[in-house]
Amino acid sequence: MSIGYASIYLENEKCVGCTRCMQRCPTEAIRIRDGKATILRERCVDCGECIRVCPRHAMKARVDTLSEALGKYKYTIALPAQALYGQFPGVRTRAPILEGLLRIGFDSVFEVAAAAEVMSAVTHYELNYGSIPHPIITTDCPVILRIVRIRFPSLLPHLLNYRSPMEVAARWSKRLAMKETGLSEEDIGCVYISPCPAKCAGAKAALGTARPAITGVVSIAEVAPRLTAVMGDIDDHERYAQAGAAGVSWAISGGQSSAAGEPNHLAASGIENIIGILEALEDGKLSHVDLIELNACYPGCVGGALAVENPFIAKARLQQMMRDFAPPLPPSDCPREDMRWEKTPTASSALRLDKDVSVAMEKMEQIRRITESLPGIDCGACGSPKCRAFAEDIVAGRAEAGMCLFSDKNDKDK
Template identity: 50%
Template sequence: MKYVGHSVTLDKDKCCGCTICLKRCPTEAIRIINGKAVIFGNKCIDCGECIRVCPNHAKKAVVDTLDVLNSFEYTVALPAQTLYAQFPGMRDRNIVLTALKKLGFDDVFEVSVACDAISRAVTQDLYFDRLPDHVISSSCPTVVRIIRSQFPSLLPNLLNYRSPMELSARWAKKLAMEKTGLPKEKIGCVFISGCPAKATSSKHPLGENESYVDAVLSISEVYPLLQPLLKNIDRPEILARSGPLGVGWAKSGGEAYASQASHSLYADGIENVIDVLEALEDEKIHQARFIELNACPGGCVGGVLAIENPFIAKSRITHIMNHVTPTIPTGSLPEDDMHLDEEVRYNPALQLDSDVKQAMIKMMKIKELEKQFNGMDCGVCGAPSCHALAEDIIMGRGTEEQCIFRKCRKYEERIAQLEKTLEESCERKEHDSK
């Protein structure tokens, strides 16, 4: 499939062209064109807000289906911690992990194992002062994306570790290769996700030379298949590997807590994330050594591919953390392979032109044009604000005709003109008949 920069697809029959997703997109990446929502891939940060708010369920995330199990000789499920929090009363991770094997996976490897390892490494890095001041977690792919396009001055603050998903896939694959003797490509590492942005990352990773995640399934697809299996598990197989701190990463604040930073800050929900990044860029934040940001409300438990309400899920995560769970040894994991292959690079998506002078000329034209609109930011034109419409017009992707107020004004003028012509011709007829 062609890469479009995000994981969102549109069911055109269901999209009614309303302005709900248009107005809620935090990066103004959506336009309504010919009555349907269109996403500008370069501006999209894959936050999933449009999926969350669409009242017609016209927006969906592209993920794989369970058939993917047939494409590999040996498959390993990599469950995101959020999966555990979907089931009422569930406290023992081993039950969920056993159910995943019953579903058809050959083995399981908890993503929280990678979270545990990253937290341990970060604690040491903080202790030995090896991290930049105000280091920002790189585990939320949407946060990485918004930093690279809108807050490039904060790129040096990003934590230089692989995401838990990538790290666990690398380790799971290594263990599976050792166990089965199969080559890399015959082993399928399948991430079970509450997050559409992680599906995009697995196809087009940032800062990684290649992704070890072979497929991504959504929690919402796996949930109805797992639910009936859970009841029949009396004696679960012991499959859990991670400690409770790694499980806690699923809720906002869990990663910051596990880092053991002397001062940390955590925020969730994309608008709050943007506020914190602004404050950090303006040097209004002085003390936070470790900053954890999650685009979804409540943290990863609030992902749009999860089922349970994020606050209920958060409370379940705490219960699961407090439950004494028997675990198996993690296996020999190469902890020297935890850093990203390369730095995440700046994506100048906001720039009007690569040349500053040309950009200034365009900006002045935009500001001039914007004054001619009435400032209602109604969205009827298909752009989220009058400023965005002015920008679209100057950038050659919109027309003034889109503005309904300008159209009305034009028609009013035309009607006035026609009335005048009519009046004049009536007067002339009267005059002639006299």
């Protein structure tokens, strides 16, 4: 099964084939061929590491522009990610940010944090009365879903099988807007303001959701300067705020666990760390934990590749902001009946060598033999990230043995 919509793409003409993205990619999804990076789409988890390290800004996330997102519907709702609030120097409340979204063209604004607050209560309920085996793994970060499907399919039953707060916020806000405006669902757009490529992909092709309610995704990187230009004279009165600290704290690693009131939790962020945690869980070393909260970005969504502020400054700003929050929106209107996934994500075949087990075994043996014949220095000069990955590429027909500059065979040929 394909891993679905992917957000990352390459602007070919900017790439100089420096290999930095290939060396950094946690799923070995990048190769260098003919002097340019190329993405093995089925392996990409949209973590955004390649965007962060590319010195030429050649790796991009597929997002809508603000004008595209605003022009399609009679009424458009802004769904700001919690990370947006930490992006602005000197801004101490959400008020100018939320009101600023109206000034740049949205008809109304609905905080994703309000849905996160309800999802915190749902997580608490599931932990105490639900049937998901512990430890439960959080699924707000779409990278986690993808990595589990590709590399850790045995952990699929541990996933918290609820929609993400951004999708719940879209459904909730659309329902309220239909009541207020009398418009039909088709006339209302919901635009998520995203801190990262994974949530762009997650919003448009939400795993576990047949028909996402989000109609567009724009990046914090595009929205932040537009907001800065219009919000200078807006006061700090929180007219449009709906969420309390529990929902906003989801932008910081550990926030979801605290909001769910689960003391026996483990929160980890950063792609290498989460892979380490999933390996430990698969090895049975974390059975004493009840909730595992994972975020691919460090230190949580504030560190997303499409955010603009230093993640630690953004985190401190959010923490400061949350001290003065008013009580949250009463969650009674939230459409709780359709919070669970409609479809259960299944294992991905991205790393499968062949459908036929005996052919797969034969290929595995070929890979082993070729790997042993290679120098094992993982230099990347062949255009594959490691010697083992190069051997896999040869067997998959993506590379030829002669592409290794340092193998014995090439020495003998000289």
